[in-house]
Amino acid sequence: MMHGRTWVPAWLALWALLGLSAVCGACSSPQQPAQQDILLQGQVLLRGSEPHIQALLQTPDGQLWTLRGLSTAQALQWQRQSVLVKGRRLEGSAPSKEPVAEPAWLQVESIRALD
Numbered sequence: 001m002m003h004g005r006t007w008v009p010a011w012l013a014l015w016a017l018l019g020l021s022a023v024c025g026a027c028s029s030p031q032q033p034a035q036q037d038i039l040l041q042g043q044v045l046l047r048g049s050e051p052h053i054q055a056l057l058q059t060p061d062g063q064l065w066t067l068r069g070l071s072t073a074q075a076l077q078w079q080r081q082s083v084l085v086k087g088r089r090l091e092g093s094a095p096s097k098e099p100v101a102e103p104a105w106l107q108v109e110s111i112r113a114l115d
Contacts, residue, residue: 036088037086037087037088037109038086038087038088038089038106039084039085039086040057040059040065040084040085040087040106041059041060041082041083041084041085041114042057042058042059042060042063042065042082042083042085043057043058043080043081043082043083044056044057044067044075044078044079044080044081044083045057045058045079045080046075046076046079050072051072053072053075053076054066054067054075055067055070055074055075055078055079056103057083057085057106063103063104064103064104065085065103065104065105065106066102066103066104066105066106067085067087067106067108067111068090068105068106068107068108069087069107069108069109070108070111074111078111078113081113082113082114083111083112083113083114084111084112084114085106085108085110085111086108086109086110086111087106087107087108087109087110088106088107088109089104089105089106089107090104090105090106090107
């Protein structure tokens, strides 16, 4: 019986400490900085078929990014070209090197061919 009585308060104390540390961690964490422009270099690849083509950017280190904001005509124009892309990473996405993972999304602000 004594074991059961000491276990419950210990469990409650642990629960309270974990809850308190989570609250304190949230209070002390720095504010997320405003999204900044990202410059990426790589080759434009296409996924899918017309009219549902998606432009992807593959960086030299193998990261894949889905390029948002390009028309189908623009995607076809940049296909297989080495480019420099300026844009903003969209929320909820992260770059991936895995072919089955969903690539990060980059809202394209500008794109130009590399010399």
